[in-house]
Amino acid sequence: MTDQTPLDTLVELARDARDNAAKALADERQSQQQARAQIDTLEGYRLEYARRLQSAMHSGIDPASMQNYQQFLHSLDAAIGRAKQTLAQQKQRVTKSQQQWQQKQRTLSSYDTLVSRREARERQAQHRREMRFNDEMSANMQARRQRDDNHSGTGHGYQ
Numbered sequence: 001m002t003d004q005t006p007l008d009t010l011v012e013l014a015r016d017a018r019d020n021a022a023k024a025l026a027d028e029r030q031s032q033q034q035a036r037a038q039i040d041t042l043e044g045y046r047l048e049y050a051r052r053l054q055s056a057m058h059s060g061i062d063p064a065s066m067q068n069y070q071q072f073l074h075s076l077d078a079a080i081g082r083a084k085q086t087l088a089q090q091k092q093r094v095t096k097s098q099q100q101w102q103q104k105q106r107t108l109s110s111y112d113t114l115v116s117r118r119e120a121r122e123r124q125a126q127h128r129r130e131m132r133f134n135d136e137m138s139a140n141m142q143a144r145r146q147r148d149d150n151h152s153g154t155g156h157g158y159q
Helices: 006-059 063-153
Strands: none
Touching: 006 063
């Protein structure tokens, strides 16, 4: 394996940064899902308590119980509002994390392009070295044949 170049180091650092950004994005998305689940749960509670209030009103309910139901529903509405605000903020964090991941990916892609170009240049140089070596070998063989032909023509050859 060849020695590590500064470009290889940059690629590794960029890959690590991209992977860290991907993890951060995954964490933010998970938090967004949890915020959405919390809203769904709170809305389910609210719906259930609203049904209970309806049922109690049909059966007859004293004013103190009615006030308790209404206060609880009001506190659920406030909690739902806060949870929706949290979800909106979390969506913004997901968007920001996604943009950061995309930037890290673009950086890594740029470095990968440079690595590919370097490898292509190295392959081309290796190919030229091999061609030069083959040309030299052919020239040496040709020179040996001519020398052997010259020697055999003077009576020193292999007959």
